[in-house]
Amino acid sequence: MxxxxxxxxxxxxxxGADDLARVLNDWFRREARDLPWRRPGFGAWGILVSEVMLQQTPVVRVIPRLAEWLDRWPTPSDLADAPPSEAIRAWAGLGYPRRALRLHACAVAIAERHGGEVPSDIEELLALPGIGDYTARAVAAFAYGKRHxxxxxxxxxxxxxxxxxxxxxxxxxxxxxxxxxxxxxxxxxxxxxxxxxxxxxxxxxxxxxxxxxxxxxxxxxxxxxxxAGKPAYLGARRAVQKRYEGSDRQARGILLATLRKAVAPVPADELETLWPHREQRARALAGLVSDGLAVAGDDGYRLPD
Structure with missing residues (x-):
């Protein structure tokens, strides 16, 4: 090191670093896309939510869903007052729904520890559920203008x-x-x-x-x-993600979509009709329960209260 x-x-x-920053910043001020979280007055809570949504979801899908989310829960305390099941339902279509649970837990912690205000200190941000190094620094830099x-x-x-x-x-x-x-x-x-x-x-x-x-x-x-003439990259490469069709991820998504729509627990035999492969279906259900996205009971499966 x-x-x-x-x-x-x-x-x-x-x-060189000064020149690079000056030229790049000038370009950004001229050419940057008009994105909601870049507009003046867009608050720290909105920036935090946008950063969580953007982690694994394209910008074009995030923009309308972010607006819906903030209309419904304009502050962390608003989300904290709602049950986790509502956050999971509102996350439909964004992918990787565990982010909804983490964001809900984060809102609860902000309401309880920080009086409903998103903290600006990196260590305090990192102490929040589901907030990693990138998100903590992004909130501190973009919401509060700190140099990180x-x-x-x-x-x-x-x-x-x-x-x-x-x-x-x-x-x-x-x-x-x-x-x-x-x-x-x-x-x-x-x-x-x-x-x-x-x-x-x-x-x-x-x-x-x-x-x-x-x-x-x-x-x-x-x-x-x-x-240097664009030399070919010869180092280690990241693993290619497995295809979605027929995967455990697809099975989880189909089962969770049914639980989102249900107003009562969904019997296990009804879920059996949604995914034909028994072992894969069992893994998917066990994963949903383990991740806190579903609750198993005698009468079937439901979202967490």
Whole structure:
């Protein structure tokens, strides 16, 4: 790790990082997509909810659902007062429904520990249920304007190419990734906030994984990968996700969709008709119960109260 930190110090000591930040921030101010969570006055609770929704769901699907969510539960206390089952129902179509339970538990903790106000301190954010390092830093930076490096998949790709000269990032490593972002993060709090968002935007719309649009990149002249002739990436690659059709995930989704619609417990024999493979169905139901997304009783299965 000592060599990584030495590299970080070397990068930060020159004017290259300042130039990179200035050019990228100028581009972002001109070209950034108009997204709800970037608008003035969008509160910390809305930003926290948006970050949780965006973790594994495309932006176009999140925007309308985020508006629905915040209309229904405009504060953490509003969500905390609702049963977990309502959060699970409201999450339909967003995928990975455990996020709904974590967000509900997070709202309860904010209401109980922080008087209903989303905290701004990273350690206090990390102490909330379901809030990891990325989300804590994103809330602190984007909601409260604090200077913290914020690193998601798009930022990691930008750093790998522009800073490290690699075609794609290697496996995530929090300390290394944060140090790399810190090395190019502006000192000024306001500019650092913009730069975090700008790096994400660049990775999302220009420096994409499969077809980077280098001809449109505002920092092409600073890109180590482009300058080296776009060498092929030879490092470790992330595992490809298994297909959804016929998977345990699909079985869980179909069973949970039925529980969402039900107003009373669903008998086990009724669930048997929804997924024909007995062992897979049993795994899916056991997983839903284990994850807290369903409750098993003598009269069948239901969402948690």
């Amino acid at each position: 000592q060599s990584t930190l030495a590299t970080t110090d070397a990068r930060a000591s020159g004017s 490096p914020v690193v998601d998949t798009n930022v990691r790709r930008f750093l790998a190419r522009c800073v490290d000269g690699l075609g794609e990032p290697g496996p995530p490593a929090v300390r290394r990734d944060l140090a790399s972002m810190e090395s190019v993060l502006p000192v000024d709090d306001a500019e650092a906030r913009v730069f975090n968002a700008a790096a994400m935007e660049l990775g999302a719309v220009i420096c994409t994984a499969r077809a980077p649009r280098c001809g449109l990149c505002p920092v092409a002249s600073e890109c180590a990968w482009l300058g």
